[in-house]
Amino acid sequence: MNPQADEAGARPALVIFDCDGVLVDSEPISLACLTAGLNRIGVAIDVETVRARFAGTSMPSIMQHIAADYGVAAPDGFVEAVKAETLRAFDAELRAMAGAAEVIAALDLPTCVASSSDPVRLRHSLGLTGLLPLFEDRVFSSVEVARGKPFPDLFLHAAARMDFPPETCLVVEDSVPGVTAARAAGMRVVGFTGGGHWGHDRLGADLTAAGAEQVVSDYPALARIIADPL
Known part of the structure:
Protein backbone atom coordinates (compact mmCIF):
# COMPACT_ATOMS: atom_id res chain seq x y z
CA MET A 1 0.00 0.00 0.00
CA GLU A 27 15.98 31.75 -9.81
CA PRO A 28 15.67 34.72 -12.20
CA ILE A 29 19.07 35.88 -10.94
CA SER A 30 20.85 32.53 -10.91
CA LEU A 31 19.44 31.37 -14.25
CA ALA A 32 20.58 34.61 -15.90
CA CYS A 33 24.10 34.24 -14.44
CA LEU A 34 24.33 30.60 -15.50
CA THR A 35 23.10 31.37 -19.02
CA ALA A 36 25.61 34.19 -19.43
CA GLY A 37 28.41 31.93 -18.21
CA LEU A 38 27.45 29.11 -20.57
CA ASN A 39 27.29 31.52 -23.49
CA ARG A 40 30.82 32.71 -22.68
CA ILE A 41 32.23 29.18 -23.01
CA GLY A 42 30.48 28.56 -26.33
CA VAL A 43 27.19 26.93 -25.33
CA ALA A 44 24.44 28.29 -27.57
CA ILE A 45 21.57 28.29 -25.08
CA ASP A 46 19.04 30.86 -23.92
CA VAL A 47 17.69 31.51 -20.44
CA GLU A 48 14.32 29.91 -21.17
CA THR A 49 16.00 26.66 -22.18
CA VAL A 50 18.22 26.80 -19.09
CA ARG A 51 15.14 27.32 -16.95
CA ALA A 52 13.17 24.51 -18.56
CA ARG A 53 15.99 21.99 -18.42
CA PHE A 54 17.99 22.84 -15.32
CA ALA A 55 15.90 24.68 -12.72
CA GLY A 56 15.98 22.67 -9.51
CA THR A 57 19.08 20.65 -10.36
CA SER A 58 22.62 20.87 -9.00
CA MET A 59 25.58 22.39 -10.81
CA PRO A 60 27.44 19.06 -11.19
CA SER A 61 24.37 17.56 -12.86
CA ILE A 62 23.92 20.62 -15.08
CA MET A 63 27.52 20.49 -16.28
CA GLN A 64 27.26 16.76 -17.02
CA HIS A 65 24.26 17.45 -19.25
CA ILE A 66 26.03 20.37 -20.95
CA ALA A 67 29.03 18.16 -21.76
CA ALA A 68 26.84 15.33 -23.06
CA ASP A 69 24.33 17.40 -25.03
CA TYR A 70 26.45 20.32 -26.28
CA GLY A 71 29.91 18.79 -26.37
CA VAL A 72 31.33 21.59 -24.23
CA ALA A 73 33.43 20.78 -21.19
CA ALA A 74 33.57 23.55 -18.60
CA PRO A 75 37.07 25.04 -18.25
CA ASP A 76 38.80 24.97 -14.90
CA GLY A 77 37.23 27.41 -12.49
CA PHE A 78 34.04 27.87 -14.51
CA VAL A 79 31.61 26.60 -11.88
CA GLU A 80 33.33 28.59 -9.15
CA ALA A 81 33.23 31.75 -11.28
CA VAL A 82 29.50 31.38 -12.00
CA LYS A 83 28.80 30.76 -8.33
CA ALA A 84 30.77 33.88 -7.36
CA GLU A 85 28.96 36.01 -9.95
CA THR A 86 25.63 34.69 -8.71
CA LEU A 87 26.40 35.54 -5.08
CA ARG A 88 27.42 39.07 -6.07
CA ALA A 89 24.14 39.47 -7.95
CA PHE A 90 22.27 38.15 -4.92
CA ASP A 91 23.82 40.86 -2.76
CA ALA A 92 22.21 43.48 -4.98
CA GLU A 93 18.92 41.86 -5.93
CA LEU A 94 17.88 38.87 -3.82
Whole structure:
Protein backbone atom coordinates (compact mmCIF):
# COMPACT_ATOMS: atom_id res chain seq x y z
CA MET A 1 0.00 0.00 0.00
CA ASN A 2 1.23 3.48 -0.81
CA PRO A 3 2.12 5.20 2.47
CA GLN A 4 1.54 8.56 0.79
CA ALA A 5 -2.07 7.61 0.17
CA ASP A 6 -2.44 6.61 3.81
CA GLU A 7 -1.16 9.99 4.92
CA ALA A 8 -3.26 12.06 2.52
CA GLY A 9 -5.46 14.26 4.62
CA ALA A 10 -3.22 14.06 7.68
CA ARG A 11 -1.49 17.14 8.98
CA PRO A 12 2.26 16.83 8.25
CA ALA A 13 4.71 16.22 11.08
CA LEU A 14 7.54 17.98 9.22
CA VAL A 15 7.53 20.56 6.40
CA ILE A 16 10.58 20.45 4.11
CA PHE A 17 11.14 23.59 2.03
CA ASP A 18 13.17 23.81 -1.13
CA CYS A 19 15.11 27.09 -1.09
CA ASP A 20 15.54 28.63 -4.55
CA GLY A 21 12.19 29.61 -6.00
CA VAL A 22 10.36 28.68 -2.79
CA LEU A 23 11.95 30.57 0.11
CA VAL A 24 13.92 33.12 -1.90
CA ASP A 25 13.18 34.54 -5.35
CA SER A 26 16.62 33.63 -6.60
CA GLU A 27 15.98 31.75 -9.81
CA PRO A 28 15.67 34.72 -12.20
CA ILE A 29 19.07 35.88 -10.94
CA SER A 30 20.85 32.53 -10.91
CA LEU A 31 19.44 31.37 -14.25
CA ALA A 32 20.58 34.61 -15.90
CA CYS A 33 24.10 34.24 -14.44
CA LEU A 34 24.33 30.60 -15.50
CA THR A 35 23.10 31.37 -19.02
CA ALA A 36 25.61 34.19 -19.43
CA GLY A 37 28.41 31.93 -18.21
CA LEU A 38 27.45 29.11 -20.57
CA ASN A 39 27.29 31.52 -23.49
CA ARG A 40 30.82 32.71 -22.68
CA ILE A 41 32.23 29.18 -23.01
CA GLY A 42 30.48 28.56 -26.33
CA VAL A 43 27.19 26.93 -25.33
CA ALA A 44 24.44 28.29 -27.57
CA ILE A 45 21.57 28.29 -25.08
CA ASP A 46 19.04 30.86 -23.92
CA VAL A 47 17.69 31.51 -20.44
CA GLU A 48 14.32 29.91 -21.17
CA THR A 49 16.00 26.66 -22.18
CA VAL A 50 18.22 26.80 -19.09
CA ARG A 51 15.14 27.32 -16.95
CA ALA A 52 13.17 24.51 -18.56
CA ARG A 53 15.99 21.99 -18.42
CA PHE A 54 17.99 22.84 -15.32
CA ALA A 55 15.90 24.68 -12.72
CA GLY A 56 15.98 22.67 -9.51
CA THR A 57 19.08 20.65 -10.36
CA SER A 58 22.62 20.87 -9.00
CA MET A 59 25.58 22.39 -10.81
CA PRO A 60 27.44 19.06 -11.19
CA SER A 61 24.37 17.56 -12.86
CA ILE A 62 23.92 20.62 -15.08
CA MET A 63 27.52 20.49 -16.28
CA GLN A 64 27.26 16.76 -17.02
CA HIS A 65 24.26 17.45 -19.25
CA ILE A 66 26.03 20.37 -20.95
CA ALA A 67 29.03 18.16 -21.76
CA ALA A 68 26.84 15.33 -23.06
CA ASP A 69 24.33 17.40 -25.03
CA TYR A 70 26.45 20.32 -26.28
CA GLY A 71 29.91 18.79 -26.37
CA VAL A 72 31.33 21.59 -24.23
CA ALA A 73 33.43 20.78 -21.19
CA ALA A 74 33.57 23.55 -18.60
CA PRO A 75 37.07 25.04 -18.25
CA ASP A 76 38.80 24.97 -14.90
CA GLY A 77 37.23 27.41 -12.49
CA PHE A 78 34.04 27.87 -14.51
CA VAL A 79 31.61 26.60 -11.88
CA GLU A 80 33.33 28.59 -9.15
CA ALA A 81 33.23 31.75 -11.28
CA VAL A 82 29.50 31.38 -12.00
CA LYS A 83 28.80 30.76 -8.33
CA ALA A 84 30.77 33.88 -7.36
CA GLU A 85 28.96 36.01 -9.95
CA THR A 86 25.63 34.69 -8.71
CA LEU A 87 26.40 35.54 -5.08
CA ARG A 88 27.42 39.07 -6.07
CA ALA A 89 24.14 39.47 -7.95
CA PHE A 90 22.27 38.15 -4.92
CA ASP A 91 23.82 40.86 -2.76
CA ALA A 92 22.21 43.48 -4.98
CA GLU A 93 18.92 41.86 -5.93
CA LEU A 94 17.88 38.87 -3.82
CA ARG A 95 14.62 39.00 -1.86
CA ALA A 96 12.68 36.52 0.25
CA MET A 97 9.38 35.31 -1.14
CA ALA A 98 6.55 37.58 0.01
CA GLY A 99 5.02 36.25 3.19
CA ALA A 100 7.56 33.46 3.67
CA ALA A 101 9.05 34.72 6.94
CA GLU A 102 5.70 35.44 8.54
CA VAL A 103 4.12 32.11 7.60
CA ILE A 104 7.12 30.00 8.58
CA ALA A 105 7.56 31.80 11.90
CA ALA A 106 3.92 31.13 12.72
CA LEU A 107 4.03 27.39 11.98
CA ASP A 108 3.64 25.23 15.06
CA LEU A 109 5.46 22.23 13.62
CA PRO A 110 9.08 21.43 12.67
CA THR A 111 10.57 22.74 9.43
CA CYS A 112 13.81 22.35 7.50
CA VAL A 113 15.38 23.21 4.14
CA ALA A 114 16.54 20.69 1.50
CA SER A 115 18.10 22.29 -1.58
CA SER A 116 20.19 21.46 -4.63
CA SER A 117 22.32 24.54 -3.89
CA ASP A 118 25.72 24.18 -2.24
CA PRO A 119 26.01 25.06 1.48
CA VAL A 120 27.78 28.40 0.90
CA ARG A 121 25.07 29.66 -1.45
CA LEU A 122 22.32 28.29 0.81
CA ARG A 123 23.51 30.06 3.92
CA HIS A 124 24.31 33.23 1.95
CA SER A 125 20.81 33.33 0.45
CA LEU A 126 18.99 32.58 3.70
CA GLY A 127 21.18 34.96 5.70
CA LEU A 128 20.85 37.79 3.19
CA THR A 129 17.05 37.55 3.22
CA GLY A 130 16.73 37.19 6.99
CA LEU A 131 15.35 33.64 6.82
CA LEU A 132 18.33 31.77 8.28
CA PRO A 133 17.28 32.22 11.96
CA LEU A 134 14.01 30.43 11.14
CA PHE A 135 15.93 27.25 10.28
CA GLU A 136 19.26 27.53 12.16
CA ASP A 137 21.13 24.26 11.55
CA ARG A 138 18.21 22.52 9.83
CA VAL A 139 19.53 23.28 6.32
CA PHE A 140 20.52 20.36 4.07
CA SER A 141 22.32 20.48 0.72
CA SER A 142 22.55 17.99 -2.14
CA VAL A 143 26.32 17.84 -1.57
CA GLU A 144 25.52 15.72 1.50
CA VAL A 145 24.08 12.85 -0.59
CA ALA A 146 25.20 10.68 -3.48
CA ARG A 147 22.48 11.75 -5.90
CA GLY A 148 20.64 15.04 -6.22
CA LYS A 149 17.08 15.69 -7.39
CA PRO A 150 15.18 14.08 -9.12
CA PHE A 151 16.44 11.20 -6.97
CA PRO A 152 14.97 10.94 -3.45
CA ASP A 153 18.28 10.91 -1.57
CA LEU A 154 18.24 14.51 -0.32
CA PHE A 155 14.70 14.42 1.04
CA LEU A 156 15.29 11.05 2.70
CA HIS A 157 18.48 12.45 4.23
CA ALA A 158 16.66 15.51 5.56
CA ALA A 159 13.86 13.42 7.07
CA ALA A 160 16.36 11.06 8.70
CA ARG A 161 18.37 13.93 10.15
CA MET A 162 15.16 15.46 11.49
CA ASP A 163 14.06 12.03 12.78
CA PHE A 164 10.73 11.83 10.96
CA PRO A 165 9.41 8.99 8.76
CA PRO A 166 9.19 10.03 5.10
CA GLU A 167 5.45 9.43 4.90
CA THR A 168 4.82 12.08 7.58
CA CYS A 169 6.67 14.82 5.66
CA LEU A 170 5.30 17.51 3.35
CA VAL A 171 7.68 19.01 0.77
CA VAL A 172 7.23 22.43 -0.85
CA GLU A 173 8.83 22.50 -4.31
CA ASP A 174 8.83 24.69 -7.40
CA SER A 175 10.38 22.34 -9.97
CA VAL A 176 9.52 19.05 -11.63
CA PRO A 177 12.83 17.43 -10.50
CA GLY A 178 12.04 18.47 -6.92
CA VAL A 179 8.47 17.17 -7.03
CA THR A 180 9.71 13.94 -8.60
CA ALA A 181 12.31 13.53 -5.85
CA ALA A 182 9.76 14.11 -3.09
CA ARG A 183 7.35 11.57 -4.55
CA ALA A 184 10.16 9.03 -4.96
CA ALA A 185 10.95 9.55 -1.27
CA GLY A 186 7.34 8.63 -0.37
CA MET A 187 6.47 12.16 0.73
CA ARG A 188 3.54 14.42 0.01
CA VAL A 189 4.44 17.49 -2.01
CA VAL A 190 2.86 20.86 -2.74
CA GLY A 191 3.93 22.74 -5.86
CA PHE A 192 4.83 26.42 -5.49
CA THR A 193 4.58 28.81 -8.45
CA GLY A 194 5.20 32.18 -6.79
CA GLY A 195 8.77 32.68 -8.04
CA GLY A 196 9.64 35.29 -10.63
CA HIS A 197 11.19 32.70 -12.98
CA TRP A 198 7.92 30.93 -13.65
CA GLY A 199 6.04 32.83 -16.31
CA HIS A 200 4.50 30.06 -18.35
CA ASP A 201 0.98 28.71 -17.97
CA ARG A 202 1.99 25.07 -17.92
CA LEU A 203 3.93 25.12 -14.64
CA GLY A 204 1.01 24.18 -12.42
CA ALA A 205 0.05 21.37 -14.78
CA ASP A 206 3.65 20.18 -14.96
CA LEU A 207 4.00 20.06 -11.17
CA THR A 208 0.66 18.29 -10.83
CA ALA A 209 1.66 15.75 -13.47
CA ALA A 210 4.90 15.11 -11.59
CA GLY A 211 2.95 14.34 -8.41
CA ALA A 212 2.16 17.56 -6.56
CA GLU A 213 -1.12 17.10 -4.69
CA GLN A 214 -1.91 20.81 -4.85
CA VAL A 215 -0.28 23.87 -6.42
CA VAL A 216 -0.18 27.32 -4.79
CA SER A 217 1.26 30.67 -5.85
CA ASP A 218 1.61 32.41 -2.49
CA TYR A 219 2.36 31.77 1.17
CA PRO A 220 -1.11 32.45 2.61
CA ALA A 221 -2.46 29.64 0.41
CA LEU A 222 0.40 27.37 1.49
CA ALA A 223 -0.34 28.11 5.16
CA ARG A 224 -3.96 27.05 4.64
CA ILE A 225 -2.91 23.74 3.11
CA ILE A 226 -0.52 22.97 5.96
CA ALA A 227 -3.17 23.81 8.54
CA ASP A 228 -6.02 22.03 6.75
CA PRO A 229 -4.65 19.42 4.29
CA LEU A 230 -6.73 17.35 1.92
